[in-house]
Amino acid sequence: MEQMNEIAEKLKLLGDKTRLTMLTLLKQKEWCVCEFVDIFDMSQPAISQHLRKLKSQGIVNEARRGQWVFYSLNVDDKPYIQAVLNEMPSAQEVLSSMNKEVNCACD
Template sequence: MSETRKIALELERSANVLKLLGDKTRLTMMKILDNHDACVCEFVEIFKTSQPAISQHVRKLKDVGMVKETRRGQWIIYSLNKEGEFFPLVEDLLRHLPNQDYRLKELEEQGLRISCE
């Protein structure tokens, strides 16, 4: 493969990652995962949307390697994939976003933080 073709492919892949992060919900999820692991049930409560919709967002992030999952009993907990190919790009972007810890604090106050455990 020519060097020009490699560069074009890399730009295409980076553009796709940025397009995924152009969605406010996915971008917010990534910022939350920057400091905390979370499960789908927590995202459902945070975003007040359906579980299938949240699962679709998470799947898209996982498919490109930005998010990884860990099983805890019957539950799946999501975290940033810091070994992922695009993590340096994502890490730099997340550094410029406002902290989202208040969203998890609100869940804790409602007794809904990690309600799936």
């Protein structure tokens, strides 16, 4: 039952469209918080809150490089999340549908 509870908690996070979109974009590459701020037109604290929730459940990894924080997927051991993400469109399709191009000062 404990494993079922853990999986349910992780899948709950995917019920939020912003977090699901973030994970879909992370299938392609790692992203900087500043890029997500531009993509989602949200404040940095709001983006960080979403990413904190994903990190707390072990779904994303965080790497600090200078003043920038980059996030990457951590779902190799979570086939149920991989299955959901396999059904999502490509990162390019997502960005295109949002009319977004990403240019970040963190590069």
